Amino acid sequence: MDLQKYGPWALVIGGSEGVGAAFARMLAADGFKLVLVARKPEPLRELADELRAKGTEVRIVSADLSESDVLDQVRKATDDVEIGLMIYNAGANNTRGLFVELPEAVTHSVLAITVLGQANFTRHYGARMAKRGHGGIILGGSLSSYLGSPTLAAYTGAKAFSRIFSEALWGEMKPLGVDVLHLNIGFTATPAMARLGMPVDLAEPPETVAREGLDNIANGPVWIVSTPGNVERARMINGIDNRAETVLTHAIVPRDQTAQAARGQHKLAEQ
Numbered sequence: 001m002d003l004q005k006y007g008p009w010a011l012v013i014g015g016s017e018g019v020g021a022a023f024a025r026m027l028a029a030d031g032f033k034l035v036l037v038a039r040k041p042e043p044l045r046e047l048a049d050e051l052r053a054k055g056t057e058v059r060i061v062s063a064d065l066s067e068s069d070v071l072d073q074v075r076k077a078t079d080d081v082e083i084g085l086m087i088y089n090a091g092a093n094n095t096r097g098l099f100v101e102l103p104e105a106v107t108h109s110v111l112a113i114t115v116l117g118q119a120n121f122t123r124h125y126g127a128r129m130a131k132r133g134h135g136g137i138i139l140g141g142s143l144s145s146y147l148g149s150p151t152l153a154a155y156t157g158a159k160a161f162s163r164i165f166s167e168a169l170w171g172e173m174k175p176l177g178v179d180v181l182h183l184n185i186g187f188t189a190t191p192a193m194a195r196l197g198m199p200v201d202l203a204e205p206p207e208t209v210a211r212e213g214l215d216n217i218a219n220g221p222v223w224i225v226s227t228p229g230n231v232e233r234a235r236m237i238n239g240i241d242n243r244a245e246t247v248l249t250h251a252i253v254p255r256d257q258t259a260q261a262a263r264g265q266h267k268l269a270e271q
């Protein structure tokens with residue numbers, strides 16, 4: 001990763017485990033200084049200790065992205081440094097259900113983290129990168145951005161926002177010297193997925209996903225992680241005809257049927 005263009009500091013939002021931790025380790029190996037954000041302090045501290053032991057300067061921020069003052073909290077750790085790369089990784093969904101029956105707090109959290117969070121952090125850090133004339137932004141996305149999936153209405157809608165937002169932003173920021181990438185992820189073996197009981201032995205390793213994101217930061221606006229079947233699935237469900245049939249036949253399978261389906265003929269695009 002080009003330290004001159006995207007350094008000297010990288011901000012990894014959702015940077016304590018899974019894909020976020022893989023990004024952090026790879027960037028540290030390339031000489032970046034890091035600011036890592038997540039809620040649980042202990043995994044953040046453990047990763048920071050591991051990276052500091054190898055000589056990397058690391059700052060950690062324990063904050064909840066669904067809180068309205070989260071950007072202010074993160075800014076306290078970044079206002080005096082140059083963030084050349086912002087990776088907004090957090091945003092998985094852990095609650096499914098009929099939209100009209102789910103508690104308002106669930107919807108608020110999904111929209112605050114993925115829609116408002118990606119927009120607010122991008123405005124702040126993107127403006128500073130544009131002023132300097134270089135930098136990079138990776139926004140965490142999902143194959144589910146191509147299909148409104150029953151029981152995941154807010155999540156799939158929020159990921160669609162992220163993908164379309166990234167496309168427009170890519171067009172605006174490219175002439176300003178800033179690369180924007182929506183990293184479109186399929187089923188990945190993260191601790192968050194394992195905690196939900198998903199069959200992560202069948203999923204893409206987080207290191208593969210992070211590597212593809214970094215290697216393709218200049219190949220935006222959208223990069224679909226090259227797990228076999230991902231691109232084909234995106235193409236198939238992105239067709240504009242027969243949306244009714246598409247929604248009904250290609251919706252993300254409920255979790256209790258996921259293992260069975262994943263061991264069958266097709267790879268899943270779980271959150």
Ligand SMILES: NC(=O)c1ccc[n+]([C@@H]2O[C@H](COP(=O)([O-])OP(=O)(O)OC[C@H]3O[C@@H](n4cnc5c(N)ncnc54)[C@H](OP(=O)(O)O)[C@@H]3O)[C@@H](O)[C@H]2O)c1
Nearest residue numbers: 014016018038039040065090091092140187188190192271
């Ligand atoms: N795993 C998959 O199969 C899959 C598939 C498609 C797309 N994706 C996308 O890939 C990204 C990463 O997913 P993931 O499975 O690793 O789970 P995730 O929970 O979105 O991300 C994990 C990281 O984000 C932090 N985080 C989560 N919620 C947070 C919050 N409210 N405030 C601050 N930090 C928060 C976690 O630490 P704390 O828990 O300590 O906060 C951890 O560091 C997401 O955008 C997801 O939509 C994942």
